[in-house]
Amino acid sequence: MDYRTLGKSGLKVPVLSFGAGTFGGSGPLFSHWGTTDVAEARRLVDICLEAGVTLFDTADVYSAGASEEVLGEAIKGRREEVLISTKASLPTGDGPNDWGSSRSRLIGAVEKSLKRLGTDHIDIFQLHAFDASTPVEEVVSTLDRLVQDGKLRYIGVSNFSGWQIMKSLAAAEKNGWTRYVANQVYYSLLGRDYEWDLMPLGADQGLGALVWSPLGWGRLTGKISRSKPIPAGSRLHETADFGPPVEDEHLYRVVEALEAVATETEKSVPQVAINWLISRPTVSSVIIGARNEEQLRQNLGSVGWSLSAEQIAKLDAASTVTAPYPHFPYRRQAGFALLDPPLAG
Template sequence: MEYRQLGGSGFKVPALTFGTGTFGGGTEFFKEWGSSDVAEASHLIDICLEHGLNMFDSADIYSAGLAEEILGQAIKGRRDQVLISTKGTFRFGDGPNNVGSSRWHLIRSVEGSLKRLGTDYIDLYQLHGFDAMTPVEEVMNTLDDLVRAGKIRYIGASNFSGWHLMKAQAYADKFGLSRYVAHQAYYSLIGRDYEWDLMPLGLDQKVGAVVWSPLGWGRLTGKLRRNQPRPETSRLNHKLSTENGPQVSDEYLYKVVDALDEVAAETGKTVPQVALNWLLQRPTVSSVIIGARTEEQLRQNLGSVGWNLTQEQVAKLDAASSVPKTYPYWHQSGFGERNPFPTAA
């Protein structure tokens, strides 16, 4: 397994992270993702560790805390072998303060995650969403206090816009506080909005992307193609899941899948492996979160590392997945002399 720097920190993380959204199935929404119990989760974690994948991502809201509990039990006795990332901010309780990034809720959220995970520290703690109702000063000071208390090692954000991240980084720099080193963001071959604003910011501010839903909300598994019925087991068969995920037109999806099929045939790899490998070559990407209900799915996803697409194959996928930019990004791209597309160098 390849290990990469997480943003501008000295912390190294595996190129692939295992997501625990499939653990528990404790709510209607997450039942559509999966319902691995402790035994199944332990087996999947065993396979991950055998392949050098040692970071596991969760969140307090995954199955209403059950995913964290199962992860905690599955790693019991081997906490020193794993890295844990988890998230908080979304509503977790009925009270008026059981939501957001206030000092009250963040401290309570971290304490709750620590208890469910059975650990006394979290390697990477991320705000699951932006809270416009809490001052950035309160948020960053609280996170810094939790880092200084040893309960969090590194901090990240998730689903922020560029100005949200930049405002927080500027405040942290001004007062010498802990900075965001990670941004858990949606990015895939059929969801490239991340490149327009957040990728340039990530390069400038040394914020590493931890990519969620890299297969486009289950659309790039290789099972969806033109003139073929949708597979019986898919989260896309459920209205609750499709309405809460990224929206993608069928024609655009099929255009990208056609290109993926071509590259898969050239490389001898599967469609998901090609889609994941494309992401691993993008600027700012520190780690890509993979999920799996079964051992077969996990082993297939693990096969996305250890090789690279050629420049020609990347260009083919880039062309198939390209979409018109919104303003001001289409205007900036016309001034390429001073606004070049981000590169890893």
């Protein structure tokens, strides 16, 4: 397993990390992700550690905290071998302070996560969404205090826009507070929006991307193609509305390119899709999920080999879409190539 530095920090993270959203699954969304119990989770953690996957990602909102609880039990006795990433800010109840990133909410959320995880610190703590109702100074100063207290080691964000990140980083810079070094983002061959603003920002400001849903919300598993519509038993029928929409023609075009490259490399479609992500600028780690040992071992096969330049170009061409304004004018003109040549696909 290769390891990379997380953004502008000294923390080394594996290029593949494990998403524990399948742990303790319950509710209309998370039960479709998986219902892994403690015994199964321990086995998956065993396999991960054997392969060098030491980073495990969860969130307080996953199955109402059950994901954190199961992960905490699964790593019991080997806390020093793993890195824990978790998140807070999304609603966890119906009360007025059960959502957001106020000082009260963040301190309470961190304490609850620490208890569920059975640990005294969180290695990477991320805000799960931007809270427009709380001043960024309150948010960032609270996170800084939690870092100073030793409860958080590194901090980051997830699902933020570029201006929201920069406003927060400016407040941290001005006041000498701890800066964000991680940005957990949706990024896949079916969704390359990350490249338009957030990737250049990450390169400039030192934020490493932790990629979620690398298989395009389950569409790049190799089970869907132009001749094979979504299977009757697919969880996409239940969960598609939670994820980003994808036009059928775009999906089929990307899948056809993936299938061609998979044949050339003798790898699976998911392995090729994940390997492509690992080669992208600013990506520190790709979060893989698995409901069972077979899925996990398949996903672990995404590393240890590389796509050729020609194969990457084939995947780039099939997955590229016209960027929205104000990006598309300069991307069409060679004279403006210096703005982001290493970041564009």
